[in-house]
Amino acid sequence: MKLPKALAFDVFGTVVDWHQSIAREARSFVANHLPGVSAERFALEWRMLYQPAMQRCRSGDRPFVPLDELHHEMLLELLEQYNLPASRFEPSTLHGLSSAWRRLDPWPDVPLGLSRLRTHLPVVTLSNANVSLMVAMNRFNGLQWDAILGAELAKAYKPQPTAYLATAGALGLPPQELCLVACHHSDLAAARACGLQTAYVDRPLEYGGAPAPDASSQQAWDWQAESLIDLADQFERAAAKIHDGG
Amino acid sequence: MKLPKALAFDVFGTVVDWHQSIAREARSFVANHLPGVSAERFALEWRMLYQPAMQRCRSGDRPFVPLDELHHEMLLELLEQYNLPASRFEPSTLHGLSSAWRRLDPWPDVPLGLSRLRTHLPVVTLSNANVSLMVAMNRFNGLQWDAILGAELAKAYKPQPTAYLATAGALGLPPQELCLVACHHSDLAAARACGLQTAYVDRPLEYGGAPAPDASSQQAWDWQAESLIDLADQFERAAAKIHDGG
Incomplete structure (x- = not known):
C-alpha cells in the first residue's frame, strides 16, 4: 500500500x-x-x-x-x-x-486534523459544491485548502467519473496517487472505480443519528478512520514505517 | 468607484x-x-x-x-x-x-499584504500557472489563497478573455465586481477590456531593474499601489469612506 x-x-x-x-x-x-x-x-x-x-x-x-x-x-x-x-x-x-x-460548521476534529494532514501533503476539496460556495464556506468556518477542485471544474457531479479524474488531472497525478476522503460508501466506490485510493471517515451523526442511505455500498477501504485526527495518526504511522523500510 | x-x-x-x-x-x-x-x-x-x-x-x-x-x-x-x-x-x-x-519567493511585502487583503475579501490567483504548479509553489513559499483559478480552469492563457471571465464566473461575480491585481500593464489592459476592475502594483525589479516590455500599454488604472501593503491601506481607507457615507 x-x-x-x-x-x-x-x-x-x-x-x-x-x-x-x-x-x-x-x-x-x-x-x-x-x-x-x-x-x-x-x-x-x-x-x-x-x-x-x-x-x-x-x-x-x-x-x-x-x-x-x-x-x-x-x-x-x-x-x-x-x-x-x-x-x-x-x-x-x-x-x-x-x-x-x-454557512456550515466543521465537525469538531476537522480544524486540527485537516491542518495536520496538510503539513504532510496537498489537501484539496473534491465536492459537488461550486467554487464560490466553497470559498464562502471556508471564509465562514475558517478552513483552508490547497485548492478547490471537484464538480464545477469537471462540469460533472459525483459520482460521475469525470469529477474524480479531473481533480487528479488538475493535481498532475495519476488517479492511483490521489486518495478520496469521504464518509459516504457510494462516493468512495465511485472513486475506487476510477482508480483512486479511498479513505473512509465515520460520521455516525451525519443524518442526526439515522442510518446513512448508502450502507449497501460498503467495502473494505484502503483507510478507515474515526476522525481526521485518527486519519492523520494513521498516515503518520504509515509514513514512518515506509521511512524505516518496514 | x-x-x-x-x-x-x-x-x-x-x-x-x-x-x-x-x-x-x-x-x-x-x-x-x-x-x-x-x-x-x-x-x-x-x-x-x-x-x-x-x-x-x-x-x-x-x-x-x-x-x-x-x-x-x-x-x-x-x-x-x-x-x-x-x-x-x-x-x-x-x-x-x-x-x-x-520554487519562487514572494516579494517582501506579499505575506503581510496578502493576509491583510484576505481579511476583507476573497483573494484568488488568476495566473497562467497550472493548478499543480500553483499548489506546489504555495506549499514552497507559504502563501495561502481562497482558490486557485485562472488559465487552466479556462483552458486559455491570458490575455485571452476567457481566462478572466472564467475566473469571475467561478466566483459567481459579474466581471465588474472582480479586480485584477497585476504589475503588467498588458495584463491589466486585457482584464479591463473584459470589464474587470484593475489594480496596478509596481514591481520595478521584476526584470532585475531593466525596463518592462509592456510600458506602451500603460493606462490610468482603478488602483495604483507600490506594494500589497499600500494596496491594503488604500482598500481600507476606501471602505471606511464608503462606510462613513463619504
Whole structure:
C-alpha cells in the first residue's frame, strides 16, 4: 500500500455537519412558517432533494448548473411540498435561506486534523459544491485548502467519473496517487472505480443519528478512520514505517 | 468607484520574484554548463520564451497544455540555443531544473499584504500557472489563497478573455465586481477590456531593474499601489469612506 501524493475531500457530511448547521440556519424560518415541523426534519427533507436535483444534470436532462442554484431550486420544491409557494416570500428571504449551505460548521476534529494532514501533503476539496460556495464556506468556518477542485471544474457531479479524474488531472497525478476522503460508501466506490485510493471517515451523526442511505455500498477501504485526527495518526504511522523500510 | 467583491492576482512578477528565484535555482547548472553566462541572464532568457510558447496555444496551433510543460519545453529550447542538446543530460536533471518555477519567493511585502487583503475579501490567483504548479509553489513559499483559478480552469492563457471571465464566473461575480491585481500593464489592459476592475502594483525589479516590455500599454488604472501593503491601506481607507457615507 503506497501512501497517496494528495488527499481530496468530500465536504458535505465528511468535513461539515450540514444537518445541524442547516437546522440552525433554518430554525426561525421554519418556526415562523411551518408550525409543528422541526428544523432538523426540514434540513433532512431539503437534503433528500439533493441527489434527484443533481441527477437531472448527470443524465443530461439539463446542462450542469452550480450547486448554489440547485440548493435554491430544492428549497422552492420543498416549500411547494408544504404548500408554501415562493410568491409568498421576498426573494431576498429565500436567497438568504438557500445560502445557508454556505454557512456550515466543521465537525469538531476537522480544524486540527485537516491542518495536520496538510503539513504532510496537498489537501484539496473534491465536492459537488461550486467554487464560490466553497470559498464562502471556508471564509465562514475558517478552513483552508490547497485548492478547490471537484464538480464545477469537471462540469460533472459525483459520482460521475469525470469529477474524480479531473481533480487528479488538475493535481498532475495519476488517479492511483490521489486518495478520496469521504464518509459516504457510494462516493468512495465511485472513486475506487476510477482508480483512486479511498479513505473512509465515520460520521455516525451525519443524518442526526439515522442510518446513512448508502450502507449497501460498503467495502473494505484502503483507510478507515474515526476522525481526521485518527486519519492523520494513521498516515503518520504509515509514513514512518515506509521511512524505516518496514 | 465601487469596491470590488474579490481580488484576482497575477502571480509571476506581481506576487513572486521569478527573476531572482530562477537565477538562484539555476545557478549551479549554469555555472557547470554555461561558463561565462550569468544565472540572472539565463533566467531572463528562459522567461523570454514564455510569451511565444503560450502564443502557440492561444493561436490554436496546438491545444492548451499546462504551463509546467511549457516551462520544460522552453528550457530545452534555451539549451538548444546554447548548443546544449537535452540528450547530454539526465532527464531528471532537466525536470528538476524546469520545476524551479514551482520554487519562487514572494516579494517582501506579499505575506503581510496578502493576509491583510484576505481579511476583507476573497483573494484568488488568476495566473497562467497550472493548478499543480500553483499548489506546489504555495506549499514552497507559504502563501495561502481562497482558490486557485485562472488559465487552466479556462483552458486559455491570458490575455485571452476567457481566462478572466472564467475566473469571475467561478466566483459567481459579474466581471465588474472582480479586480485584477497585476504589475503588467498588458495584463491589466486585457482584464479591463473584459470589464474587470484593475489594480496596478509596481514591481520595478521584476526584470532585475531593466525596463518592462509592456510600458506602451500603460493606462490610468482603478488602483495604483507600490506594494500589497499600500494596496491594503488604500482598500481600507476606501471602505471606511464608503462606510462613513463619504
